[in-house]
Amino acid sequence: DGGITQSPKYLFRKEGQNVTLSCEQNLNHDAMYWYRQDPGQGLRLIYYSQIVNDFQKGDIAEGYSVSREKKESFPLTVTSAQKNPTAFYLCASRDTGYEQYFGPGTRLTVT
Amino acid sequence: DQQVKQNSPSLSVQEGRISILNCDYTNSMFDYFLWYKKYPAEGPTFLISISSIKDKNEDGRFTVFLNKSAKHLSLHIVPSQPGDSAVYFCAAIGDSNYKLTFGKGTLLTVNP
Numbered sequence: 255d256g257g258i259t260q261s262p263k264y265l266f267r268k269e270g271q272n273v274t275l276s277c278e279q280n281l282n283h284d285a286m287y288w289y290r291q292d293p294g295q296g297l298r299l300i301y302y303s304q305i306v307n308d309f310q311k312g313d314i315a316e317g318y319s320v321s322r323e324k325k326e327s328f329p330l331t332v333t334s335a336q337k338n339p340t341a342f343y344l345c346a347s348r349d350t351g352y353e354q355y356f357g358p359g360t361r362l363t364v365t
Numbered sequence: 366d367q368q369v370k371q372n373s374p375s376l377s378v379q380e381g382r383i384s385i386l387n388c389d390y391t392n393s394m395f396d397y398f399l400w401y402k403k404y405p406a407e408g409p410t411f412l413i414s415i416s417s418i419k420d421k422n423e424d425g426r427f428t429v430f431l432n433k434s435a436k437h438l439s440l441h442i443v444p445s446q447p448g449d450s451a452v453y454f455c456a457a458i459g460d461s462n463y464k465l466t467f468g469k470g471t472l473l474t475v476n477p
Contacts, residue, residue: 348463
């Protein structure tokens with residue numbers, strides 16, 4: 255069963271702590287993306303990676319970091335420098351076409 | 366500066382009727398457009414797309430129309446079903462990195 259998995263579904267952290275969100279895909283897609291969604295807002299691009307060992311900043315990369323050591327995995331770290339980390343985080347991947355396919359998302363709450 | 370705009374936050378239609386969701390864009394470099402459907406606390410699901418070289422694309426009950434001169438596209442759902450109730454996002458691509466720029470979404474409610 256091919257797809258994108260994100261874990262956990264819900265994540266709670268204290269302010270000042272770094273937290274890493276998992277994204278794994280078994281679709282053999284080269285490109286992967288991280289977005290965040292806030293209430294009443296569209297999705298905004300955080301980071302993306304077109305190929306293993308390479309990634310670029312999106313529109314709102316400040317306070318986030320990523321790695322792409324394996325084709326299947328694109329973890330996102332939300333650092334303590336991110337001013338408003340509470341959000342719904344979505345990972346996506348893309349094959350050779352235009353369409354991106356999304357995982358189920360992780361709801362991060364920082365208090 | 367919002368480059369993709371969905372000016373209607375919500376839309377309510379009766380089951381069996383047509384739903385029309387609208388989207389406007391400002392960036393003339395956008396050359397590919399997509400519609401996604403999203404349920405609460407889930408990831409968006411790809412619905413239908415259209416290239417800028419076309420003005421219409423149809424897939425079952427879903428049709429997307431593109432008016433390049435007006436920088437406007439619309440998604441038609443006919444007939445609408447209660448299961449279509451969700452938030453619909455319009456998205457656009459305008460560079461070789463295939464980055465998606467999203468609108469804020471329109472909440473569609475289909476009443477039985």
